[in-house]
Amino acid sequence: MRLVVNGTPREADVREHESLLTVLRERLGLPGSKNACEQGECGSCSVLVDGELVCSCLVLAAAADGRRVETVEALGSAERPHPVQRAFVEAGAVQCGFCTPGFVVAAAALLRENPEPTDAEIREALAGNICRCTGYGTILDAVRRAARITT
Amino acid sequence: MPVLIARRLDEALDELAAHPDTTVLAGGTDLMVELNFGRARPARVLAVDRIDELRQSAGGSRVRLGAAVTYARLLRDGAGSRALEEAARTVGSPQIRGAGTVGGNLGTCSPAGDTLPVLAALDAVVVLRSARGERRVPFAEFMTGPKRSVRRSDELIVAAEWDDAGPAQTFVKVGTRNAMVIAVASLAMVIDRARRRVGIALGSCGPTILRAPDAERFVRVLCDEAGWDRPLRLSEAERTELGRLVSAAARPIDDVRGTSAYRRHVLGVIAGRALARLGAA
Known part of the structure; x- marks a missing residue:
């Protein structure tokens, strides 16, 4: 294929x-x-x-x-991270890290469509991603931070 | 397991006619779970998500929704039914809505399929096409049991159609979360003020999607009395009676998602909420 x-x-x-x-x-x-x-x-x-x-x-x-x-x-890469990746690091939104790529892709997709999401919109956009370290608070912080970086 | 990606409808219909053992793949959100867990090993797969005719929709007084329209696209472009949009928004997650389709919901035909109570309450018609021709089946006759429908192995679900019922329509779903949840119970209610028609349909409360004819009659009488083009205000007694009639129409079971008693109770509650919401619409 x-x-x-x-x-x-x-x-x-x-x-x-x-x-x-x-x-x-x-x-x-x-x-x-x-x-x-x-x-x-x-x-x-x-x-x-x-x-x-x-x-x-x-x-x-x-x-x-x-x-x-x-x-x-x-x-992005370690040298040139995407704003969402940078925000995840800065907000401390990574614990074990397993769920992080999925959250980063979903958050980047959200910000591409909607650069200034409300908290409710962030929650709905990330509803299909699960973090079993339950680091949701800092993940939401990271997406808010990424929205500020990109706008 | 040969996989054919159909680009044209006639190509897909020929494949189904030639190979009755074909499994149709739309968005993949049901079939792929079966494949990943080794619960299904289809003889052959026909992917229908690139057939233009299945991706097209038409609005207006008669609405047509292509079977391969994803929930995400339906939410972006509008579906010609407010209740269907509300139901689509409760499906899974953004990822599931990006892949899943209304045709897939009809094809799987689960009693918990979120769009199905809406199609039932709208008196929608399921359009089935085969190399032999087209059949148009009212939703009430389409679904025959849990994950069973009248679709023949050589037929493809190409669209759903219904008369635009106006703004007084809604969908309510009960589950343990707002996202990623299979309905414990759901209800669609349509008050078509122009045609003076009421449709109430229940999901996850029986072997098929169930209509609630006594409750529909009760609401019709309320609308007759209040005037079809006027706001409808419910008294506490009327709300209780509506809930009782809707609960009585259900045929729920106890299962992992909820008990039969809870489902009957919650249906009464959401019926009252739905009508209160529509009374003003």
């Missing part, structure tokens, strides 16, 4: 039943999207497919042929 991943055309051999998440992590060397619930509950595998925020564990890889995929790896 072919995908455009983070702006680069990629090809991968895909096994039947395999999700886009598995292809990203195990075939394309992009482990930023995390594998946890495999049922769309936790949001750790959040990516953008053709610009739409989805759980990559719920995308059948073989059916995604030709799609444009953006993962957390495209947002």
Whole structure:
């Protein structure tokens, strides 16, 4: 199958039943999207497919042929972090870190559509992401902070 | 497991006609869970999310919603039904709404499907297409049991259609959270003031989506008395009676999400809230 991943055309051999998440992590060397619930509950595998925020564990890889995929790896790097990533560090919104990539992708998607969200809008936009360290307070702080950085 | 990504409707219908064992894939939010946990191993998969005809909608006095329209798009572009938009907003999370579709909700046909009570209360028609032609099935005849419908293996759900019912329509859902929740109970209520029609339908309260005909009749009489184009104010006694009639229409079971008694109780409560909301609309 072919995908455009983070702006680069990629090809991968895909096994039947395999999700886009598995292809990203195990075939394309992009482990930023995390594998946890495999049922769309936790949001750790959040990516953008053709610009739409989805759980990559719920995308059948073989059916995604030709799609444009953006993962957390495209947002920023340690040297040049995305404003949301910078805000997560500054706000102390990272504890164990497992859920962080999913939250970062969902928060960046929110701010792209709505640069000045209300608290209620932030909560609704992040409702599909679970943090089992329950660091939600600082995560909300980080998204408010990122909104201030970007506007 | 061959996967065909259909680009055209006729191509999809030919595939279904040739291979009755095909599993249709729309947004994937149901099927992928089954695949990930090894609970389903389809013989073949037909992806329908790129068929233009299924992604198109039309507004106006007769609304048509393409089966492959995602909840996210429906919320951005409008659905031609306020209650359907309210129901779509309660589906899962932003990630689930970005993938899931109304056609998928109809295809899975769970009694907890969030959009289904709305389609029932709107008297929507499910448009089914096969290589042999088109069938238009009223929602009341479409769903036959939990995750069972009259869709034949060679048919594709292409759209849902209904008459625009105006602004007095709403959807109420009860669950343990605002997000990522399968309904413990849900209710859609439509007061079509122009056509003088009332639709009340219940989700997660029986083997199929259930209508509440006695409650519908009760609201029709209230509207007759108050005047269909006037605001409707409920007395406490009328609210109690509406709740009683709605609860009586339910056929709930005890399960992991709630007890039968709770479901009956909560349906009465949300019916009163729904009508209070619509009385002013």
